[in-house]
Amino acid sequence: MVGSGKDPYTRVVATLVEGLSDVLGAPEVQVFRLLQPPPRREYGDLSFPVMRFASRSGVDPETAVESVRGMLWERNLLRFVDMRLESGFLNVKFKGEDVADEVFRLLASGWKPSPARASKPRTFVVEHTSANPVHPLHLGHARNASLGDSLARLLRARGHMVNVRFYINDMGRQVAVAALGFKLAGVEPRKLAEDMGVKPDAAVGWVYAVTHNALEAVKARASGDARELDEAMAALARLKERGPRAVFESILSGVSKLGDPEEEVNKIMRRYEEGLEPEKSLVRGIAEAVLEGFRETLTAFGVEFDDWDWESDLAWSGEVSRILEEARRSPYFTVYKEAPALDIPRVARELVEPDPEARERIRLPRGFEVPPLILVRSDGTTLYTTRDIAYSVYKFRVTGADRVINVIGADQRLAQLQLRLALLALGYRREALNMEHYDYEIVRLPGRRMSGRRGEFVSLDEVLAEAEERSLREVKARNPGAPEEWARSVASKIAVGAVRFALVQPGRLKPITLDVEKMLDFRENSGPYLQYTYARANSILEKHGEIDYLKASPQALDEGMRRDLLVDALRFPVIAAKAADDLAPEDLAAYLLKLADEFNKWYERDTVIHEPDEAARHAKAALVKLVRDSLGEGMRLLGVEPLPRM
RNA sequence: GGGCCCGUAGCUCAGCCAGGAUAGAGCGCCGGCCUCCUAAGCCGGUGGUCGGGGGUUCAAAUCCCCCCGGGCCCGCCA
Numbered sequence: 171m172v173g174s175g176k177d178p179y180t181r182v183v184a185t186l187v188e189g190l191s192d193v194l195g196a197p198e199v200q201v202f203r204l205l206q207p208p209p210r211r212e213y214g215d216l217s218f219p220v221m222r223f224a225s226r227s228g229v230d231p232e233t234a235v236e237s238v239r240g241m242l243w244e245r246n247l248l249r250f251v252d253m254r255l256e257s258g259f260l261n262v263k264f265k266g267e268d269v270a271d272e273v274f275r276l277l278a279s280g281w282k283p284s285p286a287r288a289s290k291p292r293t294f295v296v297e298h299t300s301a302n303p304v305h306p307l308h309l310g311h312a313r314n315a316s317l318g319d320s321l322a323r324l325l326r327a328r329g330h331m332v333n334v335r336f337y338i339n340d341m342g343r344q345v346a347v348a349a350l351g352f353k354l355a356g357v358e359p360r361k362l363a364e365d366m367g368v369k370p371d372a373a374v375g376w377v378y379a380v381t382h383n384a385l386e387a388v389k390a391r392a393s394g395d396a397r398e399l400d401e402a403m404a405a406l407a408r409l410k411e412r413g414p415r416a417v418f419e420s421i422l423s424g425v426s427k428l429g430d431p432e433e434e435v436n437k438i439m440r441r442y443e444e445g446l447e448p449e450k451s452l453v454r455g456i457a458e459a460v461l462e463g464f465r466e467t468l469t470a471f472g473v474e475f476d477d478w479d480w481e482s483d484l485a486w487s488g489e490v491s492r493i494l495e496e497a498r499r500s501p502y503f504t505v506y507k508e509a510p511a512l513d514i515p516r517v518a519r520e521l522v523e524p525d526p527e528a529r530e531r532i533r534l535p536r537g538f539e540v541p542p543l544i545l546v547r548s549d550g551t552t553l554y555t556t557r558d559i560a561y562s563v564y565k566f567r568v569t570g571a572d573r574v575i576n577v578i579g580a581d582q583r584l585a586q587l588q589l590r591l592a593l594l595a596l597g598y599r600r601e602a603l604n605m606e607h608y609d610y611e612i613v614r615l616p617g618r619r620m621s622g623r624r625g626e627f628v629s630l631d632e633v634l635a636e637a638e639e640r641s642l643r644e645v646k647a648r649n650p651g652a653p654e655e656w657a658r659s660v661a662s663k664i665a666v667g668a669v670r671f672a673l674v675q676p677g678r679l680k681p682i683t684l685d686v687e688k689m690l691d692f693r694e695n696s697g698p699y700l701q702y703t704y705a706r707a708n709s710i711l712e713k714h715g716e717i718d719y720l721k722a723s724p725q726a727l728d729e730g731m732r733r734d735l736l737v738d739a740l741r742f743p744v745i746a747a748k749a750a751d752d753l754a755p756e757d758l759a760a761y762l763l764k765l766a767d768e769f770n771k772w773y774e775r776d777t778v779i780h781e782p783d784e785a786a787r788h789a790k791a792a793l794v795k796l797v798r799d800s801l802g803e804g805m806r807l808l809g810v811e812p813l814p815r816m
Numbered sequence: 817g818g819g820c821c822c823g824u825a826g827c828u829c830a831g832c833c834a835g836g837a838u839a840g841a842g843c844g845c846c847g848g849c850c851u852c853c854u855a856a857g858c859c860g861g862u863g864g865u866c867g868g869g870g871g872u873u874c875a876a877a878u879c880c881c882c883c884c885g886g887g888c889c890c891g892c893c894a
Contacts, residue, residue: 203834210837219836257837302894342894509892535819540890547892554894583820584889611821612888644856664856676829679821681887688828688843692856695829695842702856710853760830763841774849774858794853816856 171198173286173328173747178250178272179264179740180286185245186216186262189238194223202748214254214261215737221258235260264740266733270724270789273736277792278719283739283800285746285807287329294330295565296322298577299468300337303460304344305375307467308620308627309613309673309684310579316673316809317610318577319473320755323807328750333569336475337561340457340482342554344382344623346438348374349453350431351381353438354424355417359459366413369631371463374456376413377421379625380406384425385435405624436549443551445486454482467630472666472809484560490552493560493596497545502595504542511542517591521599531603532590543588555585559592566601573604575753580609580679608753610678620684628684630669637665637690641698645816660816664698667810671697674808675759695763697810700801703766704812707798710778712814714791722792723785731772736793738765742800746807755808762804769797 171191172184186205191198201218208217224231235255242248250272252263298318301311318334326332339345352359355377363373383405390398410418428434441449461478468474484490497503497512504513518538522528545556565574578586586607593602613620620627642661649657672689676682692698711717727736741761749758778794781787802812 200834208837209839213837217837222836259837339894344894507892511892537818539818544892549892551892553892558894579888580821581888582894585894609821614887641856648854648856680829681822683828685828691843693842694856696856698856702854706854706857713853756830760841767841770857771859773853777853779853816854 171202171289172744173288175284175286175743176276176281177283177740177743178247178269179737180743181245182242182247182250182262182264183216183744184286185242185247186218186238189241190218190220190223190234190260192241193234193237194220194229195227196223208259208261211734213256213259214252214263216262218260218262219258220255220260231255231258231260264733264737266728266736267724269740270722270727270736270792273740273796274719274722274724274789274792277717277795283742283796283803285324285327285329285750285803286743288747288750291329291331292572293570294322294325294332295335295569295571295574296325296332296577297335297337297565297574298322299464299473300339300578301464302339302342302344302622303371303374303457303464304348304378305460305622305625305627306369306371306629306631307464308622308629309633310620310627312471312630312633312669313610313613313673313678313682314577314579315468315471315473316670317608317678317755320670320674320808321575321577321608321753323809324746324750324753324755324758327803327807328747330750333477333571334475335477335479335565338457338461338478338480339554340453340480341439341443341485341552341557342481343435343439344378345453345457346435346442347381347385348378348456349438349442349449350385350425350435351377351421352456353452354381355420357417359456362414362417363459369463369466370459371461371467372629372631373413374460374463375622375625376409377417379623380409380413380418380421381425382623383409383625384422385431388425388428388431401624405626409625440549440551442482443485445482467634470634470662470666471630472670472811479561479564481557481561484557484564485552489564490557490560493556493563494545494552496596497556497559497592500595500597506542506544509544509548510546511544512592512595513542514540514588514591514595515542517595521594522591528594528599528603532587532594534587540584540588543592555589555592558589559596562589562593562601562605563598566598566605571604573606574601575606575608577608577610580611583607583609608678611681613673613682613684615684628686633669633686633689634662634665636686637668638662640690641665641668641692644692648816660813663811663813664692664701664816667697667701667805668692669697670809671700671759674755677756694767697805697808698816700762700766700805700810701813701816703769704798704801704805705814705816706773707769707794707801708812708814710794711791711798713779714787714794717791717795718788719792721785722788723783724789726783726786726789727793731768731775732790732793735768735772735797738768739793739797739800742804746804758804759808762801762808765797765801765804769801 187202191201205218220231249268254261299315322332322334363370383402387402442453502513590602641664645657745761778790
């Protein structure tokens with residue numbers, strides 16, 4: 171459950187979990203979760219509510235503790251801990267000297283703290299970000315990317331195989347709208363970007379927003395909806411200033427001259443789905459241009475993908491038609507509003523409710539009732555969800571994955587639930603049960619929602635640029651005379667650290683109201699605070715020079731802050747392992763902040779390089795190294811790059 | 817109308833799923849600390865009817881029910 175690690179903390183925890191679970195008859199998962207640091211340090215380093223289980227299993231608490239003690243003894247681990255039963259809790263306290271002794275030995279052999287390895291490695295697919303290729307990535311996508319990338323890094327570090335994928339939605343209405351805009355303007359995305367002096371994704375985003383609002387205006391005018399019309403016109407007025415006048419005008423006049431603008435958009439979608447020219451090259455060209463911009467931003471953001479999947483490839487390769495065939499043969503196939511559909515509520519009633527495992531994995535809302543899921547439009551084109559069914563099956567098939575994690579906004583909950591039920595309807599039970607929607611709440615602008623359609627959003631590029639500018643000023647002030655190139659590189663890593671940390675630290679179900687000021691506050695509770703703490707620790711080590719572990723005195727770390735810091739730095743492998751298992755990068759973030767706090771407090775009171783006693787000095791330096799490396803490894807897992815100096 | 821998520825200090829949040837030991841951080845505000853390992857730091861002070869009500873329990877911020885406030889979703893959009 172805990173997995174394997176060389177350090178005494180991981181080994182003790184693994185044994186406690188095994189032993190307690192054994193003697194109390196409680197599942198290891200539960201024991202692992204309840205084995206936590208007590209509310210106050212004087213109780214010890216780890217605590218477990220034995221009495222809760224003792225009464226349930228009829229085992230005397232004392233007996234249980236003795237049994238666990240015996241197990242630790244057998245594994246030669248008892249020397250590391252004191253164990254006491256206090257008011258029904260088993261309190262475990264690590265013995266500083268003995269732990270330090272063992273840690274010095276490990277460090278001397280080149281050991282570094284790293285997440286405990288899973289005993290059963292699995293294959294994961296993490297699909298994340300997957301933004302529509304019609305506008306630049308905004309902070310909502312950045313939250314998605316931060317979460318997805320951190321998950322992937324955590325799972326890999328835990329020893330799993332992880333395949334990270336980006337799904338390119340190039341068959342939706344949005345791309346078709348952008349395509350219409352480019353067609354009317356007669357420009358090419360990359361050329362326009364050059365003229366505007368912006369990245370290609372920003373240029374496409376502008377054309378998309380102009381075209382979308384022009385279409386909305388026409389529609390509102392036709393229907394006499396004054397409010398909609400006002401909104402569209404206001405958006406257009408804002409957009410007008412942000413790009414070449416000629417392009418803006420040709421889109422506007424082009425759209426107004428179209429007899430049936432909606433039909434124009436539909437035609438592009440239809441022809442693209444069939445793979446016909448010139449739509450094929452037009453749409454692909456736009457999407458490629460945007461993806462080029464995405465890649466640039468994501469690379470700067472420290473996010474990488476193994477595979478990029480084109481929605482259109484699934485359609486063109488016959489994958490989607492195959493799924494449609496299977497749907498038609500499914501007992502849950504139905505016709506709804508004269509269109510082929512799947513009877514989703516019936517799937518819920520017949521395939522989920524009677525099946526305990528399915529019920530547990532697929533949580534149905536009470537009184538779940540939705541209309542059947544339509545698979546094909548009356549013009550013969552497929553719908554997003556239909557293609558997503560094909561994609562889901564595809565992800566499992568090409569990777570051989572045990573689990574697929576889709577990092578998608580919470581607003582897609584119902585759609586994701588329908589998707590899993592559709593998989594069940596087609597007989598893909600394993601896939602349906604092992605695919606999860608890793609949902610997160612949106613990032614809001616103060617007072618309103620971000621919208622790529624209205625062209626109202628804060629792009630990740632803008633925020634990173636602003637953060638970089640701020641940190642560059644600070645870096646230069648603190649390092650007068652440092653080379654410009656170095657300062658820039660450090661500033662950009664601080665900027666990324668700040669934004670990524672700000673986006674993974676809060677629980678993912680908390681809606682974030684975007685306060686750029688707060689995000690760029692580099693004080694405590696921030697990515698740069700961790701980087702700063704790392705740099706401080708690193709600076710000590712540089713000044714100290716080589717550590718001689720044979721000289722280091724374990725007694726120096728036996729008590730007080732040093733002992734506490736030693737134990738807390740050693741928690742990293744287990745905390746990271748748990749964060750990986752729970753898919754909870756925010757737990758790792760909280761731990762790193764606490765470790766940094768503790769280190770900084772100790773730093774103010776104690777000295778390393780001025781320590782007169784040589785044995786104590788080497789011991790303290792070893793402690794600093796352990797803290798630095800736990801911090802550094804943890805930061806890396808969250809995409810916050812450790813900096814030797816800043 | 818139905819469903820889901822959120823509601824904890826002036827502000828942003830952790831703790832809730834897996835009930836227990838004096839509810840934790842940061843920001844803000846007030847006051848201190850740089851001839852000494854990076855002050856993006858540290859120390860002290862300030863601040864809480866855990867949205868409200870009921871229930872279960874020896875024990876509830878945590879579980880159950882009702883209500884209130886905010887958000888999201890219920891499309892031949894994605």
